[in-house]
Each structure stands twice: as structure tokens, then as C-alpha cells.
Amino acid sequence: MVTETATVPAPAPALPVKTVRVVSRNWGKPNSHTLPSYRDSGGYKLWEKTVKGQGLKPQELIDTVKAAGLRGMGGAGFPTGVKWGFLPKDNPKPRYLVVNGDEGEPGTFKDRYIMELDPHMFIEGCMLSSYAINAHVCYIYLRGEFLFQVKRMEAAIDEARAAGLLGKNILGSGFDLDIHVHRGAGAYICGEETGLIESLEGKKGQPRLKPPFPAVVGVFGCPTIVNNVETLTHVVPIVEMGAEKWKALGKNGAPGTKLYGISGHVNKPGVYELPFGSTMRELLEFAGGVRDGKKLKAIVPGGASCPLLLPDQLDTPLDFDSIKKAGTMLGTACAIVMDESTCMVRAIARLLKFYAHESCGQCTPCREGTHWLAKMLTRIEHGEGREQDLTLIDEVANNIMGNTICALGDAAAMPTISYFKKFRHEFEEHVKTGKCRFGEHEVAPRQVTIGP
Amino acid sequence: MSLAQSEHPKGPLEFSAKAKDEIKHHVAKYPDRRAATLPALYVAQREFGYVSPAAMATVARELDIPETWVREVATWYTMYNKVPVGKYHVQLCGNISCHLTGADKLIHGLSQALGIKPGETSKDGRYTLAEVECLASCGSGPAMQVNDDYHEHLTVEKALKILRDLP
Ligand SMILES: Cc1cc2nc3c(=O)[nH]c(=O)nc-3n(C[C@H](O)[C@H](O)[C@H](O)COP(=O)(O)O)c2cc1C
Numbered sequence: 066m067v068t069e070t071a072t073v074p075a076p077a078p079a080l081p082v083k084t085v086r087v088v089s090r091n092w093g094k095p096n097s098h099t100l101p102s103y104r105d106s107g108g109y110k111l112w113e114k115t116v117k118g119q120g121l122k123p124q125e126l127i128d129t130v131k132a133a134g135l136r137g138m139g140g141a142g143f144p145t146g147v148k149w150g151f152l153p154k155d156n157p158k159p160r161y162l163v164v165n166g167d168e169g170e171p172g173t174f175k176d177r178y179i180m181e182l183d184p185h186m187f188i189e190g191c192m193l194s195s196y197a198i199n200a201h202v203c204y205i206y207l208r209g210e211f212l213f214q215v216k217r218m219e220a221a222i223d224e225a226r227a228a229g230l231l232g233k234n235i236l237g238s239g240f241d242l243d244i245h246v247h248r249g250a251g252a253y254i255c256g257e258e259t260g261l262i263e264s265l266e267g268k269k270g271q272p273r274l275k276p277p278f279p280a281v282v283g284v285f286g287c288p289t290i291v292n293n294v295e296t297l298t299h300v301v302p303i304v305e306m307g308a309e310k311w312k313a314l315g316k317n318g319a320p321g322t323k324l325y326g327i328s329g330h331v332n333k334p335g336v337y338e339l340p341f342g343s344t345m346r347e348l349l350e351f352a353g354g355v356r357d358g359k360k361l362k363a364i365v366p367g368g369a370s371c372p373l374l375l376p377d378q379l380d381t382p383l384d385f386d387s388i389k390k391a392g393t394m395l396g397t398a399c400a401i402v403m404d405e406s407t408c409m410v411r412a413i414a415r416l417l418k419f420y421a422h423e424s425c426g427q428c429t430p431c432r433e434g435t436h437w438l439a440k441m442l443t444r445i446e447h448g449e450g451r452e453q454d455l456t457l458i459d460e461v462a463n464n465i466m467g468n469t470i471c472a473l474g475d476a477a478a479m480p481t482i483s484y485f486k487k488f489r490h491e492f493e494e495h496v497k498t499g500k501c502r503f504g505e506h507e508v509a510p511r512q513v514t515i516g517p
Numbered sequence: 518m519s520l521a522q523s524e525h526p527k528g529p530l531e532f533s534a535k536a537k538d539e540i541k542h543h544v545a546k547y548p549d550r551r552a553a554t555l556p557a558l559y560v561a562q563r564e565f566g567y568v569s570p571a572a573m574a575t576v577a578r579e580l581d582i583p584e585t586w587v588r589e590v591a592t593w594y595t596m597y598n599k600v601p602v603g604k605y606h607v608q609l610c611g612n613i614s615c616h617l618t619g620a621d622k623l624i625h626g627l628s629q630a631l632g633i634k635p636g637e638t639s640k641d642g643r644y645t646l647a648e649v650e651c652l653a654s655c656g657s658g659p660a661m662q663v664n665d666d667y668h669e670h671l672t673v674e675k676a677l678k679i680l681r682d683l684p
Pocket residue numbers: 136137138139140141142143145165166167168169170253254255256257258259291292293294296297471472473476
């Protein structure tokens with residue numbers, strides 16, 4: 066029943082638009098996904114120089130990435146160079162670079178465009194990073210739905226291999242490197258780095274207890290670095306222009322550039338490359354403002370798991386530290402915009418249904434808590450809420466926070482606490498009146514369970 | 518439905534020579550052959566239409582790994598269909614960004630027009646409808662995936678036209 070070739074619709078005209086062109090510089094060029102096109106813009110020169118030993122040495126590459134202040138773009142924002150430095154010096158086992166292309170966080174859609182529109186820049190980032198950490202095998206983990214992107218990446222890797230840029234003894238350098246694509250099979254939790262590692266090993270994607278961290282014991286029991294697709298793509302311009310120049314591209318104290326996504330109630334949803342540290346107001350302006358001239362209600366700044374940003378916080382710079390001060394997180398930097406017509410109860414109920422479905426089931430607080438929250442919130446949304454639900458929401462959410470192996474539990478609890486705190490009156494009104502002021506929800510029919 | 522009920526009817530299943538080659542190619546990518554379980558299950562799904570217990574056993578045999586290993590993995594991941602699905606597996610995103618841009622209406626509309634609820638297969642076996650989680654098309658939603666192909670910027674009319682135009 067599976068067709069051989071998967072297609073995606075071409076990106077809509079407003080999608081993607083860019084303002085600074087660093088990691089998105091080739092997007093929109095004809096055949097931007099092919100090797101000749103990438104070579105035309107000087108692509109792979111850096112890799113050729115580096116692998117032949119004429120460029121930065123591995124430790125210098127790590128130091129450059131550190132000096133640039135590059136932080137993980139997968140959600141947690143951990144400093145990339147520092148993570149690379151955690152690899153044990155005296156472990157004789159092979160090292161692996163594993164790329165996280167699971168892109169499962171609801172509202173997030175940036176990595177796919179890198180892979181669709183410029184897979185070679187991403188591959189060059191993987192090459193430089195593998196060289197820096199002395200890995201000879203790199204796995205790119207892509208979510209199961211991304212068959213088109215799997216094919217695109219495989220085609221690009223084949224092109225690079227045929228050109229002698231990958232394989233054994235690359236360009237006579239004595240350095241070996243191969244890149245393989247591994248396709249997941251539909252599980253949000255496989256985006257969590259240790260769940261991903263388990264899934265790469267051919268197991269259920271249940272996260273591991275840390276420590277040991279993947280840098281010490283990762284995939285196949287070997288030291289492993291897990292980085293996001295966008296993180297590794299930024300390595301190319303960083304090495305190309307040097308840490309200082311790259312850093313200077315940022316704003317408000319944040320370094321470099323960033324792919325920001327924006328979806329929901331805006332005129333021009335899409336992916337925009339902006340100076341890192343641009344404000345929420347600026348991003349919203351690039352997206353043409355709120356749709357249909359409606360009033361802004363709230364914004365989820367970086368994927369569904371982040372607490373809300375309110376209209377009076379629009380001047381918050383979208384970088385890891387500034388946004389923390391505003392009480393939320395940068396996450397994946399893909400904002401979800403909600404206008405005044407949004408029912409916050411309906412929104413959070415839908416999200417909890419997601420987290421309950423995706424909980425891997427290992428930890429009781431997450432497995433039971435997300436399920437319980439989903440039930441209560443759905444009940445309230447359907448006008449069947451009970452008075453005591455209002456006290457229980459906070460209690461259940463707070464009992465999940467910090468009590469689980471991985472952060473999926475927190476990812477469910479944080480938005481719950483935030484929506485409830487900031488829009489408590491809507492929850493109370495639903496319970497009190499059994500009605501929703503945003504009109505009867507067109508409730509989708511409930512899914513019938515199929516299969517064993 | 519129990520696992521036994523969904524058994525492929527014709528006894529043990531055999532991979533084609535092409536499928537065997539493909540699985541060999543996957544095995545070569547990893548230092549441990551068990552890592553090829555996920556890709557091999559995809560090959561099985563394509564060859565046999567869905568991943569029945571018999572298909573799982575065939576994967577285990579081909580990889581020379583325990584059958585329970587394959588079963589545990591196959592049943593944990595949602596993209597392996599443990600029971601047959603329709604010719605077109607219509608998977609509609611119901612998550613947050615698509616919800617904001619009209620997913621409920623879309624799911625409702627398609628459900629009515631096709632006469633099946635999410636999770637059901639039409640009598641003629643042409644469509645299986647499903648509500649799925651975020652497909653990473655949030656900037657171009659509401660979105661759906663039909664078998665492996667993405668369709669974005671949907672309305673009920675547009676989605677129905679796409680489905681009816683399929684062979
Ligand atoms: C539930 C959960 C889901 C995650 N999903 C993703 C994902 O889809 N993509 C991603 O890059 N990181 C995801 N992460 C973050 C990863 O665990 C990890 O921090 C990241 O891949 C590290 O790469 P980076 O430092 O380059 O960001 C997720 C984390 C959690 C807890």
C-alpha cells in the first residue's frame with residue numbers, strides 16, 4: 066500500500082520567505098537540492114579543504130563552534146561546542162554523530178525545508194561536525210512521515226558519495242565518513258535524544274535514564290553526539306565566516322541567525338530566517354500580522370510545549386535567555402499565533418490528547434497524568450466539567466513536572482499550567498455554564514480504535 | 518481484533534528477491550543487525566500490504582533475530598499497520614496549528630462525505646480515515662498525508678477533489 070515515491074506540495078509562495086540569507090541562502094534557486102547547484106555557490110569547498118587538513122583541525126573546529134556560541138536548535142538550547150567537548154578522550158570505541166530530524170514538536174516545521182531545499186548544506190554541516198568529533202559514521206534520523214525528505218536526503222548523500230566527498234579515504238585524506246538515513250515510524254517520543262537512540266538501535270523509542278549521557282554511552286554503546294538538523298547546518302557558515310563575524314549577525318546579544326517558523330492565525334505563515342534575537346513583534350510583522358485584522362490573544366513561542374506569551378510581551382527577543390525572563394521558552398522557535406476567536410480550553414484539550422497519546426508509558430506521572438489531564442480538559446471543553454476539575458488541573462500538572470525520565474511530561478505540564486493560569490476565567494466559565502463563548506466547537510468525531 | 522484474527526490467510530510469507538536485497542542493504546548500515554528492524558518492517562509493509570504476525574515472523578527470519586523482538590517493535594510504532602488499511606490511508610492532522618486553521622472542519626467534512634469515522638475503512642476498501650498528530654506542515658495547514666504523499670492548504674472541497682482524482 067506504500068507508494069514508491071512520496072511527494073510534498075511545493076512550498077507556497079509565502080513559504081519560505083527569508084530576510085537574512087545565511088542557512089537559507091540557496092532556498093528558491095532552481096534545483097537548489099542538487100549537487101551542481103550547491104557547488105555553483107561554492108558548496109563543499111570548505112569540506113574539501115578541511116578533510117585534506119588544509120583548514121581548521123578538529124579541536125579548532127570545536128573551539129570555533131564554542132566561540133560562536135552556537136546552541137542546540139532542537140529545543141533545549143544546549144551549547145553545541147560544549148556538548149562536543151563531553152566526548153571521553155580515552156574511550157577506544159567508535160564515535161557516532163546522530164542527527165535529530167524527527168521534527169515532531171507540534172507547530173514545528175523548519176528542519177524539513179532545510180532538507181527539501183538545501184540538503185547539501187546540511188550534509189556539509191554533518192561532514193564538518195563529524196570531522197570535528199572524529200566520527201566516521203553519521204546517522205540522520207528522520208520521522209517516518211518524512212518519506213519525501215528521506216528520499217531527498219538519500220539522493221543527496223548518493224551524489225556526495227559519487228563525487229568522492231563521502232566514503233573511504235575521502236579525497237586521499239585518509240579520513241573515512243559515511244552518512245546513513247534512518248527512518249522512524251510515528252512516535253513523537255523518538256525526538257527525545259535517548260528515545261531516538263533506542264529507535265535507531267531497532268527498539269521501542271523509550272527514553273533512557275541519564276546519566277550516562279549519550280556523549281559517554283550513546284548508540285550501540287558508543288560515545289554519541291545528538292544534534293538537531295538546523296544546529297548542524299549553522300556549522301557551515303560559522304566555519305566559513307569565523308565565529309566573530311557569524312556572532313555579529315545576531316541581535317540583542319544573541320549570536321548568528323535563526324530559522325523562525327510562524328503558523329496559526331497569521332497572514333503569511335512560514336519559515337523566516339532572521340537575526341537571532343529578533344523580537345516576537347518583528348517575526349509577527351514578517352508574517353503579515355494577525356489574520357483578518359483580528360486581535361491577538363496569545364502566542365506559543367516555540368512549539369506546543371512552551372508556556373504562552375501574551376500580547377503585552379511582543380517586544381521579547383526570541384532567544385534562549387531573553388524569553389526565559391518572559392516566563393516561557395524558545396523551544397524550536399516555531400511560534401503558534403492565536404487570535405481572539407481561539408478557545409483556550411479547546412486548544413489545550415487538543416494538546417493534551419496529543420501528549421497522552423505520545424507518552425511512552427514508562428513513567429507513572431506522565432502516563433497517568435497526561436491521560437488524566439486529557440480526560441478532564443476534554444470534559445470541560447464538552448461542557449461536562451466538574452468544579453473539582455479546576456483544582457485538579459494544577460495539581461496533576463505539578464505532579465508530573467520534574468518527576469519523569471524525559472521531558473515529555475514537562476512538555477505536557479508546562480502549557481497546561483500556563484493556559485490555565487493565564488486564561489483561568491475561560492475554564493471556569495466552561496465549567497459553570499457548560500457552554501463555550503467561542504461558539505459550538507465543530508468537534509471532530511472521535512477516533513475509533515483499530516487493530517490489536 | 519486479536520492478532521490471530523488479523524493473520525494473513527495464506528500461511529508463511531516470503532520476501533521477494535528485491536526485498537531481500539533491500540533488507541541486506543539496510544543491515545549493512547549498522548553494526549548490529551537488530552537496528553535494521555524498523556526499515557525491514559517498512560519493506561514488509563510494502564510487500565505484504567500490512568504488518569500481520571506472519572509478516573513480523575518473516576522479518577524476524579530474514580534478520581535472524583527473535584520474533585518477539587520484531588513483534589514488540591512493530592506493535593509499538595503507529596506507522597506499521599497491523600491490520601489492512603484501505604487503498605488510500607487518509608491521515609488528517611488534528612494538532613494545534615491545523616486546528617487553528619480549520620482541521621476540525623476538514624475532519625468532519627471528509628468523515629461525512631466518505632461516510633466513515635476516523636479509524637474506519639470504507640466498505641469498498643478505498644479509504645481509511647485517520648486523525649494523526651502534527652505532520653510538520655503547520656505553516657501550510659490544514660494538512661493531510663495520503664499514503665506517503667503530503668497535501669497542504671486544504672479545504673473540504675480541495676481534499677475531496679484530491680481523493681476523488683486518485684486512481
Ligand atoms: C519529548 C521530546 C521531543 C523532542 N523532539 C525533538 C525533535 O523532534 N527534534 C529535535 O531536534 N529535538 C527534539 N528534542 C530535543 C532532543 O532531546 C535533543 O535535545 C536535541 O536533539 C539535541 O540537539 P541540539 O542540541 O542540536 O538541539 C525533543 C525532546 C523531547 C523531550
